[in-house]
Amino acid sequence: MKKVLILLGPPGAGKGTVGGKLSEIYNLPLISSGDLLRENVNNHTELGEKANSYIKRGELVPDELVEKIIEDRIKKEDCNYGFILDGFPRTLKQAEDLEKIFHDEGSLIVIYLSASDEFLIKRLSNRRICENCGAIYHLINLPPKKEGICDKCGGKLIQREDDKPEVIKKRIDVYHKLTQPIIDYYRKKGNFFEISGEGKLEETVTKIKEILKW
Numbered sequence: 769m770k771k772v773l774i775l776l777g778p779p780g781a782g783k784g785t786v787g788g789k790l791s792e793i794y795n796l797p798l799i800s801s802g803d804l805l806r807e808n809v810n811n812h813t814e815l816g817e818k819a820n821s822y823i824k825r826g827e828l829v830p831d832e833l834v835e836k837i838i839e840d841r842i843k844k845e846d847c848n849y850g851f852i853l854d855g856f857p858r859t860l861k862q863a864e865d866l867e868k869i870f871h872d873e874g875s876l877i878v879i880y881l882s883a884s885d886e887f888l889i890k891r892l893s894n895r896r897i898c899e900n901c902g903a904i905y906h907l908i909n910l911p912p913k914k915e916g917i918c919d920k921c922g923g924k925l926i927q928r929e930d931d932k933p934e935v936i937k938k939r940i941d942v943y944h945k946l947t948q949p950i951i952d953y954y955r956k957k958g959n960f961f962e963i964s965g966e967g968k969l970e971e972t973v974t975k976i977k978e979i980l981k982w
């Protein structure tokens with residue numbers, strides 16, 4: 769049976785950072801819809817050009833565009849034993865369509881990382897990412913060893929355009945409106961666990977490991 773984990777939660781709850789750790793621990797690919805979209809934007813693909821206008825404004829990219837990249841990604845061989853989803857699904861439509869793409873529901877576990885809006889704004893405004901490998905840092909809680917430089921690949925650390933204050937607020941509003949309804953959807957289905965995304969990375973990862981028992 770495939771091991772499939774969905775990390776749900778608002779922007780800044782730690783899905784990418786926690787997902788990165790879990791990906792190393794369980795040797796499963798971390799599939800981040802945001803990273804895949806940004807990759808398309810940077811490579812100036814047709815999909816990337818379409819998606820960019822939404823991303824810049826902090827809005828959601830239309831379902832069919834995101835579903836296409838997720839569907840293509842989870843068909844790849846490295847997903848044969850399972851995968852971890854970060855940032856997908858983000859609308860009820862995406863959650864329902866995921867079931868059509870991926871039928872093996874029995875093995876699906878959903879972890880909801882919760883956090884207050886205040887906490888998210890603080891965390892996102894201190895976030896920096898590597899423009900080369902996408903590694904995530906926090907200026908206070910998870911700083912790089914050398915200022916402005918990625919520990920993993922030596923790439924330059926930048927602030928995401930959509931981590932600027934005006935866009936952060938919009939992204940959190942969009943989350944409450946469009947993504948929060950999925951929480952009830954999965955809660956009703958079972959295999960749903962909520963934990964705080966505000967704790968330390970190691971603590972959060974330990975809690976998730978206890979839930980997964982993989």
Ligand code: AMP
Binds near residue numbers: 831
């Ligand atoms: P993230 O890196 O997950 O914060 O995503 C960055 C941006 O990419 C979001 O603000 C959206 O514009 C877009 N995006 C990422 N995942 C999705 C998704 N599942 N559905 C729609 N838009 C998405």
